[in-house]
Amino acid sequence: MFSNTPVVYAVGTDYQIFFSVSRSAYARLKVGDAVYDDVVCGILRSAPGLRQITVPQKALNAAGGYTLSLQRIRERKSYWTETIGVTERYYPFYPVPETGNVRAYMLGDAHGDKERTLAAAGAFGAFDFLIVNGDVNESISVRHFELAHNLAAELTGGSRPVVYVRGNHELRGALAEQLTQYIPTQDGNTYYTFRLGSVWGIVLDCGEDKPDDHGEYGGYARFHPFRLAQTDYLRQVIRHAKTEFDAPGVTTRIAVVHTQFPRKQEPAFDIERPLFQRWCDLLGSMGTDVILSAHEHRFAVLQPGDPALRLQTTCPLVIGAANNKEYIGGTGYVFSPDAIRVEFTASDGAAPAPVTLRKENR
Ligand SMILES: [Fe+2]
Known part of the structure; x- marks a missing residue:
């Protein structure tokens, strides 16, 4: 329920x-x-x-x-x-602070596991807003849509804001075409911007992680034009900079996306290089401070120029959700005016050490 x-x-x-x-x-x-x-x-x-x-x-x-x-x-x-x-x-209801530090927690890749996901979130403690970054469940039935809502409800009590990001596993199953009736969208789309206190953000949706004609999809995938529409959307956001990322009071700019698209990929997943490079360029011109992603089931922080990247980025890429036999992990973020502290959490308590990112992309 x-x-x-x-x-x-x-x-x-x-x-x-x-x-x-x-x-x-x-x-x-x-x-x-x-x-x-x-x-x-x-x-x-x-x-x-x-x-x-x-x-x-x-x-x-x-x-x-x-x-x-x-x-x-x-x-x-x-x-x-x-x-x-x-x-x-x-x-x-507690709005996100306009000044000072902002604490956010990002969960992702729950893949149906409520208890370990909650345990990982509990390791970070109190936060100002929550990010649900995809692959919470597949879309086999309406019941499969319950977990994302229920995790967010339990972690926020209806008293703190939530940012929802669709993952590629939400695209799998006959009910995937109905998912948008059960999640927040803007003009029917799963990509949008948001403003929470001093944090401005953009949610992007890569769709699936292999080419549209991959046999696994059985013909349903049309993600290339969906990604092209988001390239246009990024340009549109830049045209409205003064009311978006350049608005008064914005001290942190984040991009949130399930797939860690700037990362090097195995051949079947190495898709859309020119298009995704354009996304990196446009995010760079916005002065994005960090890209928050999941999908890979393990933690990583990749600075621009890291040999593990396939694309040129202008800000760090955090891969912030883990899911393995030992634990499920998420990431706590502390956004301050000049830095971002990244605190990994794990359901069994054994998470990597925190990382502090300086905001240098301004
Ligand atoms: Fe994924």
């Missing part, structure tokens, strides 16, 4: 708040004096399942909390629908 605890996803300048309704009910969020309905073209949704309501970040940051209000329905009818009582629950 989807957890009933809401998850507050950061997309653009909004929060997309996802919550599960276990019985037929109308839903609304109260933020300060404003009320946001769960409505589609004038009709309040009533069906059980995962719902979402979008609220402006400014409103929720200022209010410091929100109330989820559910009006239960006895019977949804064409005429004279019968409603029952209203249940309400208040959730405090």
Whole structure:
């Protein structure tokens, strides 16, 4: 089951708040004096399942909390629908700080393992926002979509923002085409920018990790044009620099992507070199401080020029999720105005030593 605890996803300048309704009910969020309905073209949704309501970040940051209000329905009818009582629950909300250090935790490559993923996250302790960086599960059934929501709900309690990134394993399974109904998107897309306190970020989505015509995909893959659209999107973001990465108060710029695309790859995975080099160049021109990735199931920090890279980068690439027999690992980040501290965590407690990255790409 989807957890009933809401998850507050950061997309653009909004929060997309996802919550599960276990019985037929109308839903609304109260933020300060404003009320946001769960409505589609004038009709309040009533069906059980995962719902979402979008609220402006400014409103929720200022209010410091929100109330989820559910009006239960006895019977949804064409005429004279019968409603029952209203249940309400208040959730405090803590915006990411505008100044000083910002703590973020990134999980990835859970591959269905909830307990070890939570144990790895617990090793970092408190954080200001969470990044869910892909390969949480495959998309075999709607039930497979529950884990990403439930991990985020358990780790944030609905009180801290979450950045969601689609991984390549989320593309596998017959329900992959329905995933975007269960995750945050912007204009239907799984790539977007976000702003959380002093941190600005861009989420990119490489799609699958082999050529579109690889036999493993059985014909469903059309990721080349999807990646080309993101090249255009990167250019568009640069055209709007003043309201994106150059906006007042931004002291850290991050790119978050599941696949560690600048890394050297085995032949079957060595795809899209010119296109991905263009992404590196565009990220460099934005002054990106670090690229946060996962996918490889082991930790690494690759500085520009590292022989393990296949592309030219202008900032460090962190491969920050591990998954092996011994442990599942994630990464804690402490973003400060002039440096980024990278703290690896592992479910069995044996993680590599922290690394401090200087911000030199300015
Ligand atoms: Fe992956």
